[in-house]
Amino acid sequence: MRAPFQWNASVLARLGSLPRKARALLGLATLAATLGAVTAIAQTTPPLTGIAATAHNLSKTGKADRNVKAESETQVCVFCHTPHNASTTIAGPLWNRSSSAGSYTRYTSASMDADSIANGFSADPGGSSVLCLSCHDGMVAIGSVLNLKGKAVTISMTDKNGAALTYMPDGDGQLSGFTRNLQQDLSNDHPISVTYDDALAAADGEMTRLTTTDPKQRDLAGNNIIGIRSSTYKPLLPLEATGSSGAGQVQCATCHDPHLEAQKFLRTNRFQVEEAGNRAFDKDKDQICLACHPKLGNSWAESAHAKKVVADEYYIDTAASRRGFPGTPQVWQVGCLNCHDTHTAQGSRRLLREGVNATPSNNAADSFRKLSAAVAASALDTVSAVENTCYQCHTGLGTKIIGSNATSIVPNIEYEFNSRSYRMPIKTEEQTGGTTTENHNIRNANFVECRKNLGGTAEDEPTTTSHLTAAQKTACNGTVGSKDKRHVECTDCHNPHRVRRSPFFYGTSSDTGDGLERTHKVAGTTANKGADGNVASGVLRGTWGVEPVYTTALGNTWPQKPDRYEVKYGDPTSSTFTRSQPYLTREYQLCFKCHSDYSNPTAAVDFPSLGNTGGGTASGTNGVQRYTNVAAEFGSVKFNTANPDIPGTTTDQGETTNAGKACGDPAGTGSDCAPTPSPPGGTNNHRSWHPVMYPTGRDKDERGSASWSNIKAPFSTNVGRQTMYCSDCHGDPGAWAVTTGKAAGVVQGPHGSNKPFLLKGDWSLPLATGPGSYTGQSPSSPGVCGNCHQPTSSVSGFAGATEASHGWSGKDGVPCTYCHVAVPHGWKNKAFLVNTACVGPESGITQTYTNGCASMGGQVNAPPYYRNALLRINAWRVSGAWAETACGDGTGKTWMTETCQEGW
Template sequence: MGKCPPLALGLWHVLTVALLMLFIAAGDIRPAAAQQSDIASTKHNLSTSGSGSVKSTSESQICVFCHTPHAANVTAPPPLWNRELSSATYTTYTSNSLDAQTILGGVLSQPGGSSKLCLSCHDGTMALGTVGVLGGKTNVSVAMSGTDLGKMPAGPQGATSGFTRNLGVNLSNDHPISFTYDSTLATTDGELRGMDAQQRHPVGTGTVIGIRSSGYKPLLPLQNTGTGGAGQVQCTTCHDPHLNASKFLRLNRLQTSQPAGSDFNPAIDQICLGCHDKLGTAWSQSSHASQTIADEAYKLESATLREFPTGTQVWQAACLNCHDTHAVQGTRRLLREGVSGSSGGTGVGSYKLGSTSSPNSVSAVEETCYQCHTTSANSVIGTANGSVPDIKTDFSLLRHMPITTSEQKSGVETHNIKDRNFTEERTTLGQLDVNNRHAECTDCHNPHRVTRNSLFNGTGVNTQRTHTPGGTNGNLASGALRGAFGIEPVYGSRSFFAVPNSFTEKTGDGGQGASTAVASTWVTREYQVCLKCHSDYAYSDDNVYPSGNSRPELASPGTPAAATERNNYTRYTNQAREFQAPVTHQGAPGSQGTDAGAGNNTNNHRSWHPVMDITGRTTALRNGASANSWLAPWNANVGNQTMHCTDCHGNATASGTITPSGTNPWGPHGSTNNFLLKGPWNTSSGSPDTNALCFRCHSTVYANGGGTTGFRNSDRGDLHSYHREKVGSMRCNWCHVAVPHGWKNKSFLVNLNDVGAEAGQSGSKEVAISGSSSNYSEGPYYRRAKLKIVTFRQNSNWVESDCGSAQKTGTNLIANSQGSTSNNTNPATGKDWMTNTCSSPP
């Protein structure tokens, strides 16, 4: 309008008020509680009186940069737009778990409605000072300061930082817009607020969400820009460009009080929860939303960078701890720190840089978690009542899950969840291509549901970092695994060599007090989370080891790198079949015929560590074995306890315990020991290593003698002690299988008279060992094995003649480590055979 005389200014004021009333009628202004529609005090005041860094050097009018009462752009949606619309073609948000995209059968539509108005500035393609009408002239360019060559500036952190509001034309890292939000979408997603037929929430009233109309002003308005006037989410659903509120948000940017549950409370709840109902109480009870647990405050620099008020605590930041509605370029699912790159970081006041065109900046889910789950020095938050587990350090240990992109064989992060339960296609787990195998934080944890409780269905908070070993809770999943995705094998055979018939997927969240039954639809056991990757659910099992199932990619930072160190233990074993615990094989059932899959079946049966179910082998059934053959808590209720995978796998622990020291976390993130074990698995030559993994749970009487174990007879007493005394030093793997998850023989006993498919052999063969220097190693199950069993016995009935050569010949004989197939230099069985085999051992 140029410089107007007083009368003209008065008329312009009247027109401005009228225009604002038109905006209200059009549904574009709805002041939130304690907020005002006062554009003059916001960064959208681009006039000379503006307080922001971007403003005109000459124009004093405020509204003219967006609106005009006359000669408005007829191609633009209302209200009375005074700018051209960008002609850019946008890369829209996409996600494997975006149900709006699925419903459309493809990608999201190009932005429309009010979103096009916003993007006419915020996509960075058009000059900010160019307006349609000003002072009776058209296509006027107003001189501006603080711009980037006249366009939206990147800001001090740069265009790819996630802190710029120059959104660009690539909107894949920005909250989706211009999609219809109705009951179909809400039902399909399962974690969106339910809608009625008129697209209102709450159903019937629509006080929170709905299509704005005369006399009806929901807090989060949908715009009727969809097919047939359907209400769509647009930029103005969350933002009111005239409000003097943080980020122009219509409702709270931060949580102001503990979320109450499934009902949205606009007075206290974060705006995100207005639409996103993260299974109601699941989010409100989670560690990340808990006012008691997540009370750590952001460090000053970190809060400043994220534009959080000083002292903002984790529970207050809530969704914004991990997500940003306009996130860093290159990220997925709006993750705040979701990319890795050559610059940036997760320390104080820093962030990750990323670009979709940069090979060094690719989506890295763990970087989001590492903001807080790192050392106190590098964390973006301080400490308060509880310690935040340092997970990043575990992933830097000698052996760790292959979590970084460079450690994953595919070269990209194939991890790609498909729904709110973080379920994943079997193909991306490696079912058809083992190169797709990967590890990500959300493979095991659902950050919207995790709780600090030793039980997934526990009430409140307890001091356990995860589960309580042993005891009445057995193998129940901990709160750290609440609401995760897992599988339960369905068996059709009890043979060690039979793979499961099928798998039942476990998803969802039962909540506090939920059923702990294995048959529940949600995860109730830790092993259910582990088995989705460590079984033939995620890779094929041809039952041929080693030749048919070699896994060379295991020679990665997560596993031993040298072949001599691995001793060929580079094959995935199918832990779903190893840990199977058939009821008929529990206890001491005696001969099970060929049921277990072994070729030598007299008094033989399957054995397993009680991860999936109890063994039933009580001290009474072990013929008087002392409970003190186990360390606490495993010496209580022997045979009727269950355990967790993470009792053996995880950060290295001190001798005699499986509990991590200090603040070291539970979980199989990383370890200084091979195979992510809590202790060394391969004892050195000479005296038994009491620091070995086995002696984290089993008493050292097995190694040093002097105890009463289940292996005994009436003449010699405890045969572990007897052999220890006679031999002088022993290895567990001489007699027991090298991968003690589960086995075809009782008590994990190897039997070199019966070597079969588990070692790549057809049929049942005997290994020709001769003399004390001879042994048998063939991964994954045999490591320096020496034991030959002719007849299996009940625990206290063993006799000397039960051990020795079966005297097989010809094609039924396997050459020993020295290449010899002679096995007749030893007596067939008994004391002399054992003396020849075990004296002066290596």
Template sequence: MKNFRKTRALALMALALLGYVAVAPAQLNTNSNIKATKHNLSASGPGTTKATTEDQICVFCHTPHASNSTAPSPLWNRKIGGASADGNTYAATYTPYTSNSLDAEKIFGALSQPGGSSKLCLSCHDGTLALGTVGVLDGKANPATVTGLTGTMPTGLGATTGFTRNLGVDLRNDHPISFTFNKTLAAGDTDLAIIGDGELREPPYTVSDKLVVGTRSSGVKPMLPLDHEGKVQCTSCHDPHLEASKFLRLNRLQKAAPAGGDFVAANDQICLGCHNKLGSTWSNSAHANTTVAEEAYTSLAAGRREFPVGTRVWEAACLNCHDTHSVQGSRRLLREGVDTTSTGSDSGTYKDGSTSSPSGVSAIEETCYQCHQGTATKVIGTANGTVPNIKSEFERARRMPIKTADQGGSGNTTERHDISNADFIETPQQLGLGNNANRHVECTDCHNPHRVIRNSKFYGTNADANKDKRTHDLAGSEGNVASGVLRGTWGVEPTYGGMTTWPQAPGSYTVKKGDPGANTSTAKTSTYLTREYQLCFKCHSDYGSSMPSLGYTGGTPSGASANGMTTYTNVAAEFAVSASDTPSSGGDQGEQSNAGTACSAGDCDPNGTSPNGGGATGNNHRSWHPVIWPTGRDAAERTQNGTTMDNFRPPFRANLGTQTMHCSDCHGHAGSWTQGTSPTDTTNAPNLATAQGPHGSSANFILKGVWDLTVTPGSTRDSNTSGGICGRCHNPNANSGFDGSASEASHSFTTKSSRPCMRCHIAVPHGWKNKAFLVNLECVGPEGGRPAGCTAVGNNTTDGTSTSIETIAPYYNSAALRIRTWQASGRWTETSCGAPNYGGKDWMSDVSGCQ
């Protein structure tokens, strides 16, 4: 009876001192019953970690007399980090959480050592002091450690995993604590809820006149209280006396579909009380939408996470990817976000991190792979729709540098990815500009998981919930509009200058960022990202790249197998053209003029002026795959002498001349869509075994087929069984000139079907200075290391009668073509080609492989 009265008195006193009083009905977890929780370390406690005989409950934390004077109230009965009441020091200095995207650190400076009530919690949870070490027991100071509690906080599956509450003194993988949370902080982060100061009663930061986050004062009892200094502490989310999951003050899991408006304590996950993630933007995302995120956790995965059996992805919400106390070595509280695995009988089911490199190197992709991998090992089951297996794509022969070891060169152990805000922005230098060691790719470089939707367009809702991996519509009239998986990510739009040379780097770039909200505008001038190429250009241009060398592990090797290339190229410069999204003339946008006349032998450079250029009066002009701009070459433009040259396969023939395309139409794995179909072509049953996107491929340059000297007109036609890239969209055996039509007898398919396409066409077919991607050894300029204008190469005699094949990386690979007269489409003859004194196909008759 004596001990019971002492225990009850201590409990009441502690509750009063801490301010743990009855709360308003809006707060769900109201049952303060320390006796029924694992914090009851007495012999009567419900847990497996408890005293052998000691029956006092509160004594393990509190004492009415001789409490620790260095600790904040309430009457603490344990030592805390630093100098203790008896002059001893037991705890090492903590390493606080840090992040480049932590606004509290930007505004208030680096996080200091834990303070306030957080320091009290850590007196057990840092694992440096036995649980039974108390300052006073039965009126005696410094007693022996309580029997049965001589050990420190249990490690569960391991102190370095995310499945432990022995946090250690390295808090970089734990939710930040002891920082000021006020209006200034919230205003600096669009993903945080602006909070009240005890007087504010405005939605969505209050519910039914109940403050969600704020400082306690007379008559003001916030659901998630800050301490008296206005700081976030462990007790902002946890009440150690509550009989609730993880001692949380509010719901650990989402209870109903998130509405995207006011925080609803009865339904919403506790995280949303502070992190509203742009409200409806999160609630509409593929990871929160109840129709899309309906997959249930497997029994093993749910058990590991202490989720109820059958928990679905939308219910786990933030906890799918984050854990407030994640695996050591991970960043931004990412669950399983390290590149190591567990060992022993439970090997492979969770990550075992470390506080030191390289054994615990951060790996963001591992967080995504929990769900986005093969069905045998992922943490969720199948439901209505399919979660793409992205992990297997990054295990192909060629891949983006997503592995930490691929970033910054061989043996690197530092993950280069480092975002700065809710839009996931990184500086150009962090992407690789001026420092190629920073070049990298992570899942969140291309996808914002808080904003993605399952839709073939970035705007709208999850309307395409059952379209699985059909991430963009190839046949749609909107062409290169970004898909739903790219919603809310960021990129850059290039602004081009006078277009006087080729290649010409853009004069400037405009950053496109933010979530579009309800806006459906697809204009390139929008402040947010509307095009897939805008995403790609932030790395594949001089905005965020210094054109690094090829050859990282998993990348395309440098040299002969890469068409002679040794470095990456500025793709934005290669696409540099002067055009419009809606062709104004109805003709070929690449022509300087559409007069229909041919340029003379020395007057064929579309960049130049007479006598070295003169393209403004002829038929030579720039060409490009219609990624940024449509070509304008509609059926009428392609018709000569009554014959329409249509060598396009579906779906690219549907909007000829006005169609634009995605970078990922060519880059990615071949299995992501079949030749002659598209990801949205349900009639022809496209192959959706592989997700769209340039994650990985078996071919160099992450192409969906091969583009090298083995590719000939014969290997790009019909069934495309050779794996060539061109034949996925083009059919050279159609009415295209290769069959001898339209006076192009020199291009008879039977004559040239085994000749390498690169004898005549550019080796990097993004954009080009000449029409139809045709190389011309009679006119080589800066793209081949020559002066601006036209320089003939491969001639050893003044009359140009010698023959040669030229490889001038990156654009000429065994090129042999020489053009005397540029003709309009369908009007080419043999005499159009050849050197000045060596006409027609005779020029190529002496070149190996061309006769």
């Protein structure tokens, strides 16, 4: 394997010192031999001119290794130009070729703003693009010219092996992404004949802004980067006045100069020469893509895909050679070209490399999903599959296109989606209904989508928000999405232009310190008293989600649906992580956009059924038939309305004062004693929730003792104040380490799991959560609750701590759902306790009996919350004051007899 590619300043200096005439005459092969492979990438000096040394010298005199060359013709310019009898139909410079005069399939995308701007996109190519396509659409013979020695002829052409050649060759195949025979399907090629003006740049939000007054269509900063040429204005990337009323448009010659001796005939660098930074485009340092698409400048430069200290993995030989990358460049140098190719495989969307549903090529190390003629007949092999672009690097060592440096650990995400028993439905074929079209479709640079693309909803997009343009809202309204086509893409959760390797979204990408955590800080930081425990991590930076908003007073209904949702989107503009920010600041905001009634039917009975997609948990597991409204379950809580982000004395659940005194005790005065409203069962009861959206506010004193230790580390610190993540419970079971939280070097996030519901442990009937699940067991042991909880008889919350049966040692083989709800996101009762004494008021479902137990009224099944429930509570008690007389018929646990349920 070659050593990782490094730039050589002395080589660049030598190249720049050559006289211009010498540079013009010196061939590329000679340069490569003299100066090394670096000259094929770095162009910090003006690119060499001299067509004789380029692949566009189709004459017999050109380089021997060209794919196309004349059999005997020695003239160089005649293949494109003639001084006499030039084309009268093509407005080119003395053009010596005919156009194919055909129609073209243009590039299109729901996120392309040019489609919504008047006259922004010409129906067919114009300007220099027509000239280029007269060869590159494969419709006119390469050697066909209008005038050679006074007459129209077809010059005899051959390939590099001497075989006769008529049309532009396919290269590696028309569908491979490496062809230069584009044919007339340009849907997988960078858009051309599109007007680039300030209206477009403003609508996109991540493009170089242009002037809005005369002279128009020049870069706003006056850096002579892009604009319409004039006698006094010579931009690096020229627009052509081929649009409506002479508007400047992007054409092939905007980026390519067919006479330049440069890689891909590009007018400036194909690769990043120096690390990207928070600066204006620098033609000597930055790759050409950033001239028009700076991607918010520092936001891209700081991303894990562009920052040198993080993106230091290098391309292996075969992958670099396959992609035409000289040497073995590092990921930060390749930049945009890691994921995009301006002429990519047909079927791929948004110019993504390998973004099709085909299988990899035979060369495992290459990992290129090449569409051959044999597989192209299959519809599933020719449709977009965004994840395959990401899998180039985020895969196993055998197929990864990059090698890792000492500090580099690129997670194998492909394994999570392809090899786990349960997984998010990322594959197109995992959608139900037999569709071969990706269900999701981003609308803008913030990757926001229509609500109907996320599931099924009868509601139009909100008219009072600005996350979509007026045209996008109109396109998103009307038809209802299908709840039976739930589907995910990598870009639903991650914005690859903004992701950072940091535990918080506002952190700096790094490979040391916090950068090693890469996901999030379990339980939050001590400095913020744990209130930042659900703050979005660096990998979620700049994605979008929703925040539930409750304007109606909290009632006794369960679950209480939010009154509306605020869409959180955009790249963060500060390190402020309060929920009021317009951008996404919380992990749960990301999850709720799918796991709520924001993107699902309003009625719970109309939510999608479990198991309706490939890789999902089967319907009926643990008694659950359908997905639930998780946002409503977590959100029906009482919290500090003055400042819900920072826990304080008004955020607890109203059972005792923060001094640990019972409500009503003269020594325990305080305004936090009364639950609002009072749940069923009296004032000592309160709602409960895992602290995902908000902390519980219940510190150790309120739980009965300062030595209370029923929760394991890392959640044993900042008790009552810390919050947690959805991904603390959901994801690969190996991603969790008891006492320390997430395991270093293991894929984090809910991509896949070998446990139902994507959990990091079992939560299914009949679950035996015996003591072995909670004392020194590995994370893969049964019982997801045991990752964090360790109740013991000595601190069980009972008066005098004498009720030994309430320690785990007394419950070996007994499912948690006998006493606790089956879906423990949030609940109307404290501690997620079920109560068969008032099933109706709590769940809204009439009590159902599965057997006849006269002493207790029978087991109860009221899914998704009650599942074989046994517990009856006749008097709610504060923590530390429970007694057997509070349960059953008041005589203790005798009402829980074996005639009702074996195993107690």
